[in-house]
Amino acid sequence: MIIRESRYPYRRPRRRRNRTARLLLLLLVDALGIYILYHLLYNPQTAMVLSTPTPAPTPTRSAASYVAEATDAYFGGVMPTALAAYQQALELDPAQPELYVAMGQILVYRGAPERALQLARDALLYDPEYPPAWALLCVSYDWLGLPQDAIAFCEHAITLDPTYAEAYAYLAEAQIDAGNWFAANDTIATALQLDKDNVEVLRNYGYVYEVQGNYSAAIEAYRQALQRQPNLAHLYIAIGRNQHVLGNFTQAQESYTAATEVDPTNLMALERAGLLHLLQGDYGPAQVFFQKALEVDPTYSRALGRLGTLYFQRRNYEDAIPALESAIRYGEMESRRRAVFFVITEEPQGAALTAPTGRTVARGEFVFPEDARSPLRAMLQGTTGQENVKGYLRLDPLDGRYTLSLQGASPAAAGQTYIGWFQPLLAPGGDVIHTAPLRVEADGSVTASGTTGVVKGAPIETYYTLSLCYYYLNRCEDARPYIAVALRLDPQDANALQTQRLCGGQ
Numbered sequence: 001m002i003i004r005e006s007r008y009p010y011r012r013p014r015r016r017r018n019r020t021a022r023l024l025l026l027l028l029v030d031a032l033g034i035y036i037l038y039h040l041l042y043n044p045q046t047a048m049v050l051s052t053p054t055p056a057p058t059p060t061r062s063a064a065s066y067v068a069e070a071t072d073a074y075f076g077g078v079m080p081t082a083l084a085a086y087q088q089a090l091e092l093d094p095a096q097p098e099l100y101v102a103m104g105q106i107l108v109y110r111g112a113p114e115r116a117l118q119l120a121r122d123a124l125l126y127d128p129e130y131p132p133a134w135a136l137l138c139v140s141y142d143w144l145g146l147p148q149d150a151i152a153f154c155e156h157a158i159t160l161d162p163t164y165a166e167a168y169a170y171l172a173e174a175q176i177d178a179g180n181w182f183a184a185n186d187t188i189a190t191a192l193q194l195d196k197d198n199v200e201v202l203r204n205y206g207y208v209y210e211v212q213g214n215y216s217a218a219i220e221a222y223r224q225a226l227q228r229q230p231n232l233a234h235l236y237i238a239i240g241r242n243q244h245v246l247g248n249f250t251q252a253q254e255s256y257t258a259a260t261e262v263d264p265t266n267l268m269a270l271e272r273a274g275l276l277h278l279l280q281g282d283y284g285p286a287q288v289f290f291q292k293a294l295e296v297d298p299t300y301s302r303a304l305g306r307l308g309t310l311y312f313q314r315r316n317y318e319d320a321i322p323a324l325e326s327a328i329r330y331g332e333m334e335s336r337r338r339a340v341f342f343v344i345t346e347e348p349q350g351a352a353l354t355a356p357t358g359r360t361v362a363r364g365e366f367v368f369p370e371d372a373r374s375p376l377r378a379m380l381q382g383t384t385g386q387e388n389v390k391g392y393l394r395l396d397p398l399d400g401r402y403t404l405s406l407q408g409a410s411p412a413a414a415g416q417t418y419i420g421w422f423q424p425l426l427a428p429g430g431d432v433i434h435t436a437p438l439r440v441e442a443d444g445s446v447t448a449s450g451t452t453g454v455v456k457g458a459p460i461e462t463y464y465t466l467s468l469c470y471y472y473l474n475r476c477e478d479a480r481p482y483i484a485v486a487l488r489l490d491p492q493d494a495n496a497l498q499t500q501r502l503c504g505g506q
Contacts, residue, residue, distance in 0.1 A: 063093035070102070077231030077262040079106050097123035101132045104140065105200075109234035111268055113143035114338050118368040131161040135170050142174040144338050145424045150174035165195035169204040176211045184208050199225045199232070206238060215242040233263035237272060244276065252276055260289070267293050271302045278310055286310055299372065301331035305462040317469040324466040328482075329398075331457030333373070336397035339425040341365045342378050344406075344438065349417045354431040356421045362389045362406065373398050380406065391446070395422070400453065404435070406446035418446070426456040428488035460489045460496065467499045476503035 070085035086103045090096065100123035104116035117140035123133035134157035142150035154171035157164060168191035176184035188208050191201045206221030222239045226232070240255030253276045259269035274289030287310055293303035308323035345358040364378035375396050382389025391406035404420060412418050420435035427433055433452045440446055463486035470479035480503060486496035 061088075061092075063089040063096070066092070067099065074102075074106070075229065075231060077233065079110060079233075079263055080265055082106060095126050097127045097130045097133055101130075101136050104136045108136075108139055108143055109232075110266065113140045114340075114368045115370065116140045117144065117340070121365075129160055131157040131164045131167060134160065135164065135167040138167070138174060139170045141340070142170070142177055144340055146340060147174045147178040151178065163194060165191045165198050166200045168194065169198070169201040172208055173204045176208050181212060197228055199229045202228070203235065203238070210238070210242055215246050218242045231262050233259040233266045233269050236262065237266075237269055240272060240276075249276060249280065260292075264292075265296045267297055267300050267303070270296070271300070271306060274303070275306055278306060278313075283310055283314060299326075299330040299333065301327050301334055301458055304330065305458055309461070309465055312465050312469055315472075317472050320469045321466065324462055324469065327462050328458045328466070331459075331462070332400070332455050333397045333457075335425060335455050335457040336395065336400055336422075336452060337368070337372055337376065339366055339376065339395065339422045339433075341423055342380065342393050342395075342420060343423065344380070344418050344420050346412050346416045347419045349415055349437070353419060353434060356419070356423075356432065356434075358416070358419075361386050361409070361418060362391060364391075364393060366395070382408065386410070388444075393420075395452075400451045400455065402435075402450060402452065404438070404446065404448040406438075407444060409440045409444050409446050411440050420448070422452060425452065428454060428456050428485050430456070454485055456489070460486050460493055463489070464493070464496045464499045467496075467503070471499065471502050479503050480505070 066085045066089035070082045070089065073079070073082035073085060083103060083106055086099050090099050090103075093099075100119040104119040104123075107113070107116040107119070116136060120133050120136040120140055123130060123136070127133065134153050138150045138154035138157065140150075141147075141153060151171060151174045154167050154174060157167035158171065161167070168187050172184045172188035172191060175181075175187060185208065188201075188205050191198075192205060195201055202221055202225035206218040206225065209215075209221060210218035219239050219242045222235050222242070226235045226239075229235075236255045236259035240252040240259070243249075243252035243255060253273065256269060256273035256276060259266060260273055263269060270289050270293035274286045274293070277283075277286035277289065287307065290303045290307040290310070293300050294307070297303075304323050305327035308320045308327055311317070311320035311323060342364050343356060343360055344362045345356040345360050347353060347356070347358045360383050362380045362382045364380035366376040366378045368376065375394050377395075378393045380389070380391035380393060386409075388408035389406065390408055391404065393402060393404050395402045402422075409418070418438040418440065420438060422433045425433040433455060435448060435450060438446050438448055463482045467479040467482045467486065470476060470482075479499070483496060483500050483503065483505065486493060487500065490496065
Protein backbone atom coordinates (compact mmCIF):
# COMPACT_ATOMS: atom_id res chain seq x y z
CA MET A 1 0.00 0.00 0.00
CA ILE A 2 1.41 3.29 -1.11
CA ILE A 3 0.86 6.21 1.23
CA ARG A 4 0.54 9.42 -0.76
CA GLU A 5 1.71 12.70 0.74
CA SER A 6 -1.02 15.27 1.04
CA ARG A 7 -0.72 18.59 -0.82
CA TYR A 8 -1.88 20.37 2.32
CA PRO A 9 0.01 18.68 5.11
CA TYR A 10 -1.40 21.02 7.76
CA ARG A 11 -5.07 20.68 6.82
CA ARG A 12 -7.25 19.25 9.49
CA PRO A 13 -8.69 15.80 8.71
CA ARG A 14 -12.29 15.88 7.51
CA ARG A 15 -15.04 15.31 9.97
CA ARG A 16 -18.35 13.69 9.37
CA ARG A 17 -20.96 16.30 8.47
CA ASN A 18 -23.80 16.90 10.88
CA ARG A 19 -26.98 17.06 8.77
CA THR A 20 -29.01 18.74 11.54
CA ALA A 21 -26.53 21.60 11.96
CA ARG A 22 -26.38 22.08 8.21
CA LEU A 23 -30.16 22.36 8.02
CA LEU A 24 -30.25 25.00 10.79
CA LEU A 25 -27.57 27.02 9.03
CA LEU A 26 -29.55 27.05 5.78
CA LEU A 27 -32.65 28.23 7.62
CA LEU A 28 -30.72 31.09 9.23
CA VAL A 29 -29.30 32.19 5.85
CA ASP A 30 -32.78 32.14 4.30
CA ALA A 31 -34.19 34.21 7.17
CA LEU A 32 -31.41 36.78 6.84
CA GLY A 33 -32.05 37.08 3.11
CA ILE A 34 -35.76 37.65 3.66
CA TYR A 35 -34.96 40.36 6.31
CA ILE A 36 -32.62 42.25 3.97
CA LEU A 37 -35.07 41.99 1.05
CA TYR A 38 -37.86 43.40 3.22
CA HIS A 39 -35.83 46.46 4.23
CA LEU A 40 -34.73 47.08 0.67
CA LEU A 41 -38.36 47.14 -0.48
CA TYR A 42 -40.08 48.88 2.44
CA ASN A 43 -37.37 50.90 4.23
CA PRO A 44 -34.94 52.17 1.59
CA GLN A 45 -33.40 54.71 4.01
CA THR A 46 -31.92 51.86 5.99
CA ALA A 47 -30.40 50.39 2.86
CA MET A 48 -28.92 53.76 1.96
CA VAL A 49 -27.38 54.14 5.37
CA LEU A 50 -25.97 50.65 5.23
CA SER A 51 -24.52 51.16 1.77
CA THR A 52 -23.17 54.69 2.28
CA PRO A 53 -19.43 54.60 2.85
CA THR A 54 -18.08 56.37 5.93
CA PRO A 55 -16.20 59.53 4.84
CA ALA A 56 -12.51 59.58 5.54
CA PRO A 57 -11.57 61.79 8.51
CA THR A 58 -10.21 65.22 7.58
CA PRO A 59 -7.33 66.88 9.44
CA THR A 60 -8.25 69.57 12.00
CA ARG A 61 -6.41 72.89 11.80
CA SER A 62 -4.42 73.91 14.82
CA ALA A 63 -4.69 77.19 16.70
CA ALA A 64 -1.14 78.00 15.59
CA SER A 65 -2.11 77.78 11.92
CA TYR A 66 -4.97 80.25 12.47
CA VAL A 67 -2.60 82.60 14.30
CA ALA A 68 -0.19 82.45 11.35
CA GLU A 69 -3.07 83.24 8.98
CA ALA A 70 -4.19 86.14 11.19
CA THR A 71 -0.68 87.56 11.35
CA ASP A 72 -0.26 87.42 7.58
CA ALA A 73 -3.65 89.07 7.09
CA TYR A 74 -2.83 91.80 9.60
CA PHE A 75 0.44 92.74 7.92
CA GLY A 76 -1.35 92.62 4.59
CA GLY A 77 -4.01 95.03 5.86
CA VAL A 78 -6.86 92.50 5.50
CA MET A 79 -8.33 93.13 8.94
CA PRO A 80 -11.64 91.20 8.65
CA THR A 81 -9.66 88.07 7.75
CA ALA A 82 -7.25 88.70 10.62
CA LEU A 83 -10.09 89.07 13.12
CA ALA A 84 -11.84 85.92 11.88
CA ALA A 85 -8.63 83.88 12.08
CA TYR A 86 -7.84 85.12 15.59
CA GLN A 87 -11.38 84.18 16.62
CA GLN A 88 -10.90 80.66 15.23
CA ALA A 89 -7.64 80.33 17.12
CA LEU A 90 -9.31 81.42 20.37
CA GLU A 91 -12.10 78.90 19.93
CA LEU A 92 -9.47 76.16 19.73
CA ASP A 93 -7.22 77.54 22.47
CA PRO A 94 -8.98 80.21 24.58
CA ALA A 95 -6.32 80.48 27.27
CA GLN A 96 -4.01 82.68 25.17
CA PRO A 97 -4.17 86.31 26.38
CA GLU A 98 -1.98 87.57 23.55
CA LEU A 99 -4.67 86.62 21.02
CA TYR A 100 -7.30 88.71 22.82
CA VAL A 101 -4.92 91.66 22.80
CA ALA A 102 -4.11 91.26 19.10
CA MET A 103 -7.82 91.27 18.23
CA GLY A 104 -8.48 94.20 20.56
CA GLN A 105 -5.86 96.42 18.97
CA ILE A 106 -7.45 95.90 15.55
CA LEU A 107 -10.93 96.63 16.89
CA VAL A 108 -9.88 99.90 18.55
CA TYR A 109 -8.73 101.33 15.23
CA ARG A 110 -11.79 100.02 13.42
CA GLY A 111 -14.08 102.02 15.70
CA ALA A 112 -15.10 99.35 18.22
CA PRO A 113 -13.23 100.18 21.45
CA GLU A 114 -16.05 98.69 23.53
CA ARG A 115 -15.38 95.27 21.99
CA ALA A 116 -11.65 95.77 22.58
CA LEU A 117 -12.41 96.53 26.22
CA GLN A 118 -14.30 93.24 26.53
CA LEU A 119 -11.36 91.35 25.00
CA ALA A 120 -8.94 93.01 27.43
CA ARG A 121 -11.09 91.85 30.35
CA ASP A 122 -11.18 88.33 28.89
CA ALA A 123 -7.38 88.29 28.58
CA LEU A 124 -6.97 89.35 32.22
CA LEU A 125 -9.13 86.42 33.34
CA TYR A 126 -6.39 84.11 32.05
CA ASP A 127 -3.42 86.22 33.17
CA PRO A 128 -4.15 89.08 35.62
CA GLU A 129 -0.55 90.31 35.36
CA TYR A 130 -0.23 90.45 31.58
CA PRO A 131 0.97 94.01 30.77
CA PRO A 132 -0.34 94.15 27.17
CA ALA A 133 -3.87 93.38 28.42
CA TRP A 134 -3.69 96.27 30.90
CA ALA A 135 -2.37 98.50 28.09
CA LEU A 136 -5.29 97.45 25.87
CA LEU A 137 -7.64 98.23 28.74
CA CYS A 138 -6.01 101.67 28.90
CA VAL A 139 -6.39 102.55 25.22
CA SER A 140 -9.97 101.17 25.16
CA TYR A 141 -11.05 103.33 28.10
CA ASP A 142 -9.39 106.37 26.51
CA TRP A 143 -11.16 105.87 23.18
CA LEU A 144 -14.43 105.44 25.09
CA GLY A 145 -14.03 108.89 26.62
CA LEU A 146 -12.58 107.96 30.03
CA PRO A 147 -8.97 109.18 29.88
CA GLN A 148 -8.54 109.49 33.64
CA ASP A 149 -9.49 105.85 34.17
CA ALA A 150 -7.27 104.94 31.22
CA ILE A 151 -4.24 106.59 32.85
CA ALA A 152 -4.52 104.33 35.89
CA PHE A 153 -4.59 101.19 33.73
CA CYS A 154 -1.54 102.26 31.73
CA GLU A 155 0.36 103.07 34.89
CA HIS A 156 -0.43 99.59 36.19
CA ALA A 157 0.89 98.05 32.95
CA ILE A 158 4.11 100.03 33.41
CA THR A 159 4.38 98.85 37.01
CA LEU A 160 4.21 95.25 35.76
CA ASP A 161 6.78 95.92 33.01
CA PRO A 162 8.72 99.22 33.21
CA THR A 163 10.29 98.52 29.78
CA TYR A 164 7.00 98.05 27.90
CA ALA A 165 7.11 100.88 25.33
CA GLU A 166 3.50 100.57 24.12
CA ALA A 167 2.17 101.13 27.64
CA TYR A 168 4.01 104.48 27.74
CA ALA A 169 2.66 105.33 24.27
CA TYR A 170 -0.94 104.67 25.33
CA LEU A 171 -0.35 106.55 28.56
CA ALA A 172 0.80 109.61 26.59
CA GLU A 173 -2.35 109.35 24.47
CA ALA A 174 -4.57 109.27 27.56
CA GLN A 175 -2.65 112.13 29.19
CA ILE A 176 -2.99 114.38 26.15
CA ASP A 177 -6.73 113.56 25.97
CA ALA A 178 -7.02 114.47 29.66
CA GLY A 179 -5.40 117.85 28.91
CA ASN A 180 -2.06 117.11 30.59
CA TRP A 181 0.24 118.14 27.74
CA PHE A 182 3.47 118.39 29.72
CA ALA A 183 3.13 114.88 31.13
CA ALA A 184 2.23 113.53 27.67
CA ASN A 185 5.37 115.04 26.13
CA ASP A 186 7.57 113.46 28.80
CA THR A 187 5.82 110.09 28.53
CA ILE A 188 6.04 109.84 24.75
CA ALA A 189 9.73 110.74 24.96
CA THR A 190 10.24 107.76 27.30
CA ALA A 191 8.36 105.49 24.89
CA LEU A 192 10.64 106.60 22.03
CA GLN A 193 13.73 105.93 24.13
CA LEU A 194 12.49 102.39 24.80
CA ASP A 195 11.50 101.57 21.21
CA LYS A 196 11.75 104.25 18.54
CA ASP A 197 10.69 101.83 15.77
CA ASN A 198 7.47 100.62 17.41
CA VAL A 199 4.43 101.44 15.28
CA GLU A 200 2.19 102.18 18.29
CA VAL A 201 4.84 104.46 19.78
CA LEU A 202 5.18 106.39 16.52
CA ARG A 203 1.41 106.66 16.09
CA ASN A 204 1.01 108.19 19.53
CA TYR A 205 4.03 110.40 18.89
CA GLY A 206 2.06 111.80 15.98
CA TYR A 207 -1.11 112.06 18.04
CA VAL A 208 0.59 114.10 20.78
CA TYR A 209 1.78 116.52 18.10
CA GLU A 210 -1.66 116.61 16.48
CA VAL A 211 -3.55 117.53 19.66
CA GLN A 212 -1.06 120.32 20.32
CA GLY A 213 -1.67 121.73 16.83
CA ASN A 214 1.67 120.79 15.25
CA TYR A 215 0.04 119.08 12.25
CA SER A 216 3.13 118.93 10.02
CA ALA A 217 5.14 117.16 12.72
CA ALA A 218 2.18 114.83 13.33
CA ILE A 219 2.11 113.86 9.64
CA GLU A 220 5.82 113.10 9.71
CA ALA A 221 5.44 110.84 12.76
CA TYR A 222 2.51 108.99 11.19
CA ARG A 223 4.55 108.51 8.01
CA GLN A 224 7.40 107.03 10.05
CA ALA A 225 4.90 104.54 11.48
CA LEU A 226 3.70 103.69 7.95
CA GLN A 227 7.25 102.98 6.87
CA ARG A 228 7.40 100.24 9.51
CA GLN A 229 3.98 98.86 8.62
CA PRO A 230 2.58 100.15 5.32
CA ASN A 231 -0.83 98.43 5.35
CA LEU A 232 -2.56 100.05 8.32
CA ALA A 233 -5.59 102.06 7.22
CA HIS A 234 -5.86 104.05 10.47
CA LEU A 235 -2.43 105.59 9.82
CA TYR A 236 -3.50 106.79 6.38
CA ILE A 237 -6.65 108.22 7.98
CA ALA A 238 -4.56 110.05 10.59
CA ILE A 239 -2.32 111.54 7.89
CA GLY A 240 -5.35 112.60 5.84
CA ARG A 241 -6.99 114.17 8.89
CA ASN A 242 -3.99 116.41 9.50
CA GLN A 243 -3.58 117.26 5.81
CA HIS A 244 -7.26 118.23 5.79
CA VAL A 245 -6.75 120.62 8.72
CA LEU A 246 -3.81 122.20 6.87
CA GLY A 247 -6.04 122.75 3.83
CA ASN A 248 -4.17 120.28 1.64
CA PHE A 249 -7.35 118.75 0.24
CA THR A 250 -5.73 116.91 -2.66
CA GLN A 251 -3.17 115.21 -0.43
CA ALA A 252 -5.81 114.46 2.17
CA GLN A 253 -8.00 112.80 -0.45
CA GLU A 254 -5.06 110.71 -1.61
CA SER A 255 -4.49 109.54 1.97
CA TYR A 256 -8.15 108.68 2.55
CA THR A 257 -8.36 106.86 -0.77
CA ALA A 258 -5.21 104.92 0.09
CA ALA A 259 -6.87 103.87 3.35
CA THR A 260 -9.87 102.51 1.44
CA GLU A 261 -7.58 100.63 -0.91
CA VAL A 262 -5.66 99.05 1.95
CA ASP A 263 -8.85 98.17 3.84
CA PRO A 264 -11.99 98.40 1.63
CA THR A 265 -14.30 97.69 4.58
CA ASN A 266 -12.92 100.36 6.89
CA LEU A 267 -15.92 102.53 7.76
CA MET A 268 -13.95 105.57 8.90
CA ALA A 269 -11.84 105.56 5.74
CA LEU A 270 -14.91 105.36 3.49
CA GLU A 271 -16.70 108.12 5.40
CA ARG A 272 -13.69 110.46 5.39
CA ALA A 273 -13.03 109.93 1.68
CA GLY A 274 -16.69 110.67 0.93
CA LEU A 275 -16.71 113.74 3.20
CA LEU A 276 -13.83 115.37 1.39
CA HIS A 277 -15.60 114.89 -1.96
CA LEU A 278 -18.78 116.29 -0.41
CA LEU A 279 -17.01 119.42 0.86
CA GLN A 280 -15.69 120.07 -2.65
CA GLY A 281 -19.09 119.55 -4.28
CA ASP A 282 -18.19 116.23 -5.92
CA TYR A 283 -21.52 114.64 -5.14
CA GLY A 284 -21.19 111.54 -7.32
CA PRO A 285 -17.94 110.17 -5.80
CA ALA A 286 -19.07 111.25 -2.33
CA GLN A 287 -22.29 109.26 -2.61
CA VAL A 288 -20.37 106.20 -3.81
CA PHE A 289 -18.14 106.23 -0.73
CA PHE A 290 -21.05 106.75 1.68
CA GLN A 291 -23.05 103.94 0.13
CA LYS A 292 -20.05 101.61 0.27
CA ALA A 293 -19.79 102.29 3.99
CA LEU A 294 -23.49 101.57 4.43
CA GLU A 295 -23.11 98.30 2.53
CA VAL A 296 -20.58 97.27 5.19
CA ASP A 297 -22.76 98.53 8.07
CA PRO A 298 -26.25 99.89 7.33
CA THR A 299 -26.36 101.42 10.84
CA TYR A 300 -23.18 103.48 10.50
CA SER A 301 -24.35 106.84 11.78
CA ARG A 302 -21.72 109.10 10.26
CA ALA A 303 -22.21 107.77 6.72
CA LEU A 304 -25.98 108.13 7.09
CA GLY A 305 -25.56 111.72 8.27
CA ARG A 306 -23.20 112.61 5.41
CA LEU A 307 -25.54 111.02 2.88
CA GLY A 308 -28.45 113.01 4.32
CA THR A 309 -26.41 116.22 4.06
CA LEU A 310 -25.59 115.38 0.44
CA TYR A 311 -29.30 114.96 -0.35
CA PHE A 312 -30.04 118.24 1.45
CA GLN A 313 -27.43 120.13 -0.57
CA ARG A 314 -29.00 118.77 -3.74
CA ARG A 315 -32.45 119.89 -2.44
CA ASN A 316 -33.67 116.31 -2.23
CA TYR A 317 -35.35 116.85 1.13
CA GLU A 318 -37.60 113.79 0.90
CA ASP A 319 -34.61 111.41 0.78
CA ALA A 320 -32.54 113.51 3.20
CA ILE A 321 -35.07 113.19 6.03
CA PRO A 322 -35.00 109.39 6.50
CA ALA A 323 -31.19 109.33 6.16
CA LEU A 324 -30.75 112.05 8.80
CA GLU A 325 -33.35 110.54 11.13
CA SER A 326 -31.55 107.18 10.91
CA ALA A 327 -28.22 108.92 11.54
CA ILE A 328 -29.61 110.39 14.77
CA ARG A 329 -31.17 107.12 15.88
CA TYR A 330 -28.08 105.02 15.24
CA GLY A 331 -25.76 107.73 16.54
CA GLU A 332 -27.57 107.52 19.88
CA MET A 333 -27.36 103.74 19.70
CA GLU A 334 -23.57 103.93 19.25
CA SER A 335 -23.29 106.22 22.28
CA ARG A 336 -25.44 103.99 24.48
CA ARG A 337 -23.42 100.97 23.43
CA ARG A 338 -20.31 102.70 24.75
CA ALA A 339 -21.62 103.00 28.30
CA VAL A 340 -18.79 101.31 30.18
CA PHE A 341 -20.24 100.86 33.66
CA PHE A 342 -23.27 101.55 35.82
CA VAL A 343 -23.04 102.92 39.37
CA ILE A 344 -25.58 103.60 42.08
CA THR A 345 -24.77 106.49 44.41
CA GLU A 346 -26.43 108.14 47.37
CA GLU A 347 -27.34 111.74 46.50
CA PRO A 348 -29.29 114.58 48.19
CA GLN A 349 -33.01 114.44 47.50
CA GLY A 350 -34.24 117.05 45.04
CA ALA A 351 -30.75 118.15 44.01
CA ALA A 352 -30.03 119.19 40.40
CA LEU A 353 -27.82 116.29 39.32
CA THR A 354 -25.27 116.49 36.53
CA ALA A 355 -22.76 113.83 37.64
CA PRO A 356 -22.35 111.41 40.54
CA THR A 357 -20.89 113.03 43.65
CA GLY A 358 -22.15 110.94 46.57
CA ARG A 359 -21.19 107.65 48.15
CA THR A 360 -21.12 104.69 45.75
CA VAL A 361 -23.46 101.90 46.83
CA ALA A 362 -23.08 99.43 43.95
CA ARG A 363 -21.20 99.17 40.69
CA GLY A 364 -21.11 96.94 37.61
CA GLU A 365 -19.37 96.82 34.25
CA PHE A 366 -21.31 96.28 31.04
CA VAL A 367 -20.61 93.18 28.96
CA PHE A 368 -20.41 94.00 25.24
CA PRO A 369 -21.81 91.39 22.82
CA GLU A 370 -20.51 91.19 19.26
CA ASP A 371 -23.82 92.35 17.75
CA ALA A 372 -23.97 96.13 18.16
CA ARG A 373 -27.76 96.06 18.55
CA SER A 374 -27.88 93.38 21.25
CA PRO A 375 -28.67 94.49 24.82
CA LEU A 376 -25.86 95.33 27.22
CA ARG A 377 -25.88 93.64 30.62
CA ALA A 378 -24.12 94.38 33.88
CA MET A 379 -23.95 92.38 37.11
CA LEU A 380 -24.00 94.80 40.06
CA GLN A 381 -22.11 94.30 43.30
CA GLY A 382 -22.24 96.38 46.45
CA THR A 383 -19.18 98.32 47.58
CA THR A 384 -17.48 98.23 50.99
CA GLY A 385 -20.11 98.18 53.70
CA GLN A 386 -22.75 97.15 51.16
CA GLU A 387 -21.47 93.64 50.38
CA ASN A 388 -24.96 92.12 50.48
CA VAL A 389 -26.13 94.29 47.58
CA LYS A 390 -26.35 92.34 44.33
CA GLY A 391 -28.22 93.09 41.16
CA TYR A 392 -28.61 93.12 37.42
CA LEU A 393 -29.07 95.81 34.78
CA ARG A 394 -30.10 95.45 31.14
CA LEU A 395 -29.78 98.30 28.61
CA ASP A 396 -31.09 98.23 25.05
CA PRO A 397 -28.76 100.49 23.03
CA LEU A 398 -31.25 100.99 20.20
CA ASP A 399 -34.14 102.54 22.13
CA GLY A 400 -32.46 103.31 25.48
CA ARG A 401 -34.81 101.19 27.58
CA TYR A 402 -33.35 99.72 30.74
CA THR A 403 -34.45 97.42 33.56
CA LEU A 404 -32.84 97.23 36.99
CA SER A 405 -33.19 94.59 39.68
CA LEU A 406 -31.39 94.84 43.03
CA GLN A 407 -31.42 92.82 46.24
CA GLY A 408 -29.97 93.37 49.70
CA ALA A 409 -30.10 97.17 49.70
CA SER A 410 -30.49 99.22 52.86
CA PRO A 411 -32.67 102.36 52.84
CA ALA A 412 -30.87 105.59 51.97
CA ALA A 413 -30.00 107.95 54.80
CA ALA A 414 -32.46 110.68 55.79
CA GLY A 415 -32.65 113.37 53.13
CA GLN A 416 -30.80 111.14 50.64
CA THR A 417 -31.86 108.97 47.71
CA TYR A 418 -30.27 106.40 45.43
CA ILE A 419 -29.54 107.33 41.79
CA GLY A 420 -28.19 105.08 39.01
CA TRP A 421 -25.68 106.48 36.52
CA PHE A 422 -24.69 105.29 33.03
CA GLN A 423 -21.06 106.29 32.55
CA PRO A 424 -19.76 107.94 30.42
CA LEU A 425 -23.12 108.31 28.62
CA LEU A 426 -24.05 112.00 28.27
CA ALA A 427 -27.23 113.95 27.58
CA PRO A 428 -27.02 116.60 24.81
CA GLY A 429 -26.32 119.26 27.42
CA GLY A 430 -23.35 117.33 28.82
CA ASP A 431 -24.91 115.86 31.99
CA VAL A 432 -24.28 112.20 32.78
CA ILE A 433 -27.40 110.14 32.02
CA HIS A 434 -29.04 108.83 35.21
CA THR A 435 -32.15 107.08 36.46
CA ALA A 436 -34.97 108.55 38.47
CA PRO A 437 -34.61 108.16 42.28
CA LEU A 438 -34.59 104.46 43.17
CA ARG A 439 -37.02 103.23 45.83
CA VAL A 440 -35.87 100.54 48.28
CA GLU A 441 -38.66 98.16 49.36
CA ALA A 442 -39.01 96.77 52.90
CA ASP A 443 -37.29 93.51 51.84
CA GLY A 444 -34.26 95.40 50.46
CA SER A 445 -35.22 94.96 46.82
CA VAL A 446 -35.13 97.62 44.13
CA THR A 447 -36.83 97.30 40.75
CA ALA A 448 -36.89 100.04 38.16
CA SER A 449 -37.36 100.50 34.43
CA GLY A 450 -37.23 103.48 32.14
CA THR A 451 -35.34 105.00 29.26
CA THR A 452 -32.19 107.06 28.94
CA GLY A 453 -34.01 109.53 26.71
CA VAL A 454 -32.09 111.55 24.13
CA VAL A 455 -28.33 111.11 24.43
CA LYS A 456 -25.37 112.85 22.87
CA GLY A 457 -24.71 110.98 19.64
CA ALA A 458 -24.82 112.43 16.14
CA PRO A 459 -23.01 115.76 15.52
CA ILE A 460 -24.99 118.99 15.80
CA GLU A 461 -25.16 119.55 12.03
CA THR A 462 -27.24 116.39 11.66
CA TYR A 463 -29.97 117.97 13.83
CA TYR A 464 -30.14 121.40 12.25
CA THR A 465 -29.86 120.00 8.71
CA LEU A 466 -32.81 117.72 9.41
CA SER A 467 -34.71 120.70 10.84
CA LEU A 468 -34.04 122.70 7.68
CA CYS A 469 -35.36 119.84 5.55
CA TYR A 470 -38.61 119.96 7.49
CA TYR A 471 -38.70 123.77 7.22
CA TYR A 472 -38.42 123.70 3.43
CA LEU A 473 -41.27 121.17 3.33
CA ASN A 474 -43.42 123.47 5.56
CA ARG A 475 -43.23 121.02 8.46
CA CYS A 476 -41.85 123.15 11.28
CA GLU A 477 -43.78 121.16 13.89
CA ASP A 478 -41.63 118.17 12.97
CA ALA A 479 -38.49 120.34 13.00
CA ARG A 480 -38.84 121.83 16.50
CA PRO A 481 -37.78 118.77 18.58
CA TYR A 482 -34.55 118.52 16.57
CA ILE A 483 -33.91 122.26 16.86
CA ALA A 484 -34.26 121.89 20.64
CA VAL A 485 -31.66 119.10 20.75
CA ALA A 486 -29.28 121.10 18.56
CA LEU A 487 -29.52 124.05 20.95
CA ARG A 488 -28.90 121.76 23.91
CA LEU A 489 -25.74 120.59 22.18
CA ASP A 490 -24.63 124.18 21.60
CA PRO A 491 -26.91 127.09 22.63
CA GLN A 492 -24.77 129.52 20.61
CA ASP A 493 -24.59 127.59 17.33
CA ALA A 494 -25.45 130.07 14.55
CA ASN A 495 -27.05 127.52 12.22
CA ALA A 496 -29.25 126.09 14.96
CA LEU A 497 -30.34 129.59 16.02
CA GLN A 498 -31.10 130.56 12.43
CA THR A 499 -33.20 127.42 11.95
CA GLN A 500 -35.08 128.23 15.13
CA ARG A 501 -35.84 131.75 13.79
CA LEU A 502 -37.02 130.36 10.44
CA CYS A 503 -39.52 128.17 12.22
CA GLY A 504 -40.81 131.08 14.29
CA GLY A 505 -38.93 130.36 17.49
CA GLN A 506 -37.46 132.92 19.88
